[in-house]
Amino acid sequence: MTRTTLDGIDPFLNRIDAILAEIAFSIQLPPSLHGKAVDRYEAVRKHLEATTSIFHDEIEHFYPQGSMAIDATISTRGTDDEYDLDIIAQLGARFRSMQPIEILTELEKGLIGYRGLTVVRQTRCVTIYYADMMHLDITPSLRDEGTPERQSVIMHAKGPEASDDDQDVPMNAYGFCQWYAERTPLELKVLEAFKRRWEDAEQRAVKADADVDEVPVQTEFIVKSNTTLALQLLKRYRNVRYANRPGRMPPSVMLSYFAGLAAKPGSSLTDALLRIANWIIGEIDQATIRNKTLHVENPVYADDVFTDRWPKTVEQQNQFGRDLRELVRGIEKALTGEMLPTALQDWLREIFGDRVVTKAVDNMVTETRRAASEGSQSYTKRGSILVPAAPAVVTSAYASPVNASPHTYFGDRLNEWTLQDY
Template identity: 60%
Template sequence: MNAPFSPQGRNPFDDPLDRILAEIALSAQLPPSLHRNAGGRYAAVRAHLEADAAFEDQIEHFYPQGSMAIDATISNRGTDDEYDLDIVSQLGGRFRQMGPLAILLELERALKDYPVRKVVRQSRCVTLYYADRMHLDITPGLRAYGTLDRESYITHAKGPIASTDDRFVDMNGFGFAEWYCGRTPLEYRMAKAFHDHWLNLEASSLRADAEVDEVPDQCEFVVKNTATLALQLVKRFRNIRYADYDGRVPPSVMLSYYAGMAAKPDSTLSEMVIRLANWIIGDIEHASRHGQKLHVANPICEDDVFTDRWPETIRQQDEFAVYLNELVAGLEAAKRGNQSADQLMDWLRNRFGDRVVTKAADRMADEIGAGVQSADQRYTRKGGLLLPTAGIVAATASPSVVKARPHCFYGYRF
């Protein structure tokens, strides 16, 4: 019998365009130190709630959902290095007699004095804001019995008083994460290259601090495949493109669905970003041709509709398709070599945010410069030496900084 196919993926740092894209994704995602903190914070919040009389023996499950569950967390602002992480708190019998707002208020009360910068009740969760700019969204839910594992009804209520708009919303983030992971297998070569680069950057940063003597222990792979890396880039592109937009924007969970659908192991990173964008464009154009709004549901729970709050109009989805078409056109031009280095870097800054792109470019320049000094040069396929160009190393002195609005996995808060 033949051994089953095991995708290895491609090292994104072997190709000049993929390398800068990987560096951009790395600059925007949850850093190793905060990634390690997340698990401890989940446990600490659960312990705090279980010590409250109202929640004692009432927490059936307490688990990550959204971007953290599929290893696709990125910063939610263009420049502030803020990160949203999502937890579902599946609650027991006492809470099944309560309405959505009452549950949210009870959760808010129990967390009111939690030692963080602030505690804010949202329409579907309670958010803890930490001093290091991590946000923890805790979404209460009630198990939907007789359905697939952990399918739940989560709360939706604006408050401050009960309303006829208050409701429970069907959701199975746990099942979706399992579906996504099944569609996006580990690509070992790609994951190891990105993981090693990720940790080396943290090690270099720590060694620069005279008070730090040891580098933290290594952790498991974080980004496991090219589809997830491409998803992070498309999410970052969306954040920047809608930075000044007042309404709702394409939700991360919808983008994650398309990354799972479009996943193609062993693709290059630039190819995967283009493939993901084109998949979304195709579905939007199909819906618009039929005069319909885009409808995307959880593939393992049809009542869990990812597009329930976006798009609000056909025009809104067409606008996103225009943005994605422009992203595809720019990447395809870069792959053909139709842009100078300066033009490419300016284009990337406008699409992914000045600070993140400049940070990535400076890192590349430092690494390549150190490689030249140590005779560890890198060469192109045609034998040319890869050196930092003016377009890569130049950091603007006082650029107009593009900031993306804060968001949660299912869309922007209101």
């Protein structure tokens, strides 16, 4: 499929967009880890085919699904350094006569002992836990013959023994990713802005390592639109909200569906985030009015129900609706200037997490110092780029102030928004 392109809006040129974009940058799967993930799942496939006789010539496709497939991977619910990556293993004819628990067990057996890593069978997948806190969730599937490409069933079985609750679950993750890509064209200014951010970060990492002399080869960058950035922020907000709540949280694939449905290519980052959040609020309200739980289907395969395990009750969806209303109110207040910088930073910490916001501010201060020292750019209240007349150095709680001259990055003056505030 050829993906259409448009210019889009650089999210770093608007004051509030820039703050949110930096937070998104702080939670994204780095391009280098994306490359590592691809290498790892390809190595897993080779291992299964080469060392396990039952899988020899029986893996028809081995491909990413979910966030990795649509470039929306972020750090997990538990920490800021873990990444869950989802892989589909489409299996061949040998597995068609097997029960769901048997297929999951065979996949588990084929991976136990793989490079000394921890391997755990889950209800629908088998997870490999790497030492660097990356997780690969490998979900076995069986292709529905005579149907659109990669329409399949996946296995659902709690185990350890077979039960009446075991079942084949309809799925077309591949088709959904094609649908999402069609609705979210590549936005060149977003791609280029984040490519520069990652390149700068990698350059700084190289300079900080005295043992490294050469700049590593750049990995192709993957974030492609403000819609996807907004989806990453929404997922992060959900993760923080549900970190201490029991039970399941709203599924990522459901959020991705609403992001694709609400997508308006060429929107700003804040407009995209508000549009998605308000769209979900509207859907929740409509379901609640009917005293029904949300029912969200894969747009390319109606039997693939994204809400089959959440929400279980109307109150569960209403709780998420209240969360989203709080998010919308906060963004609207930030956009209209109703929140002072100190109040804004407190709110950002609450909704996106203390560590992530601090990391984002550190990154922004570093970038501002670099730009000031190079005389390259500063930002007006409206987000326009200016060439500074004189360098401005950011004051910080961790460094002595050198020159508190005016600089307009986050507010009227940069020293109104400093690490000391955080």
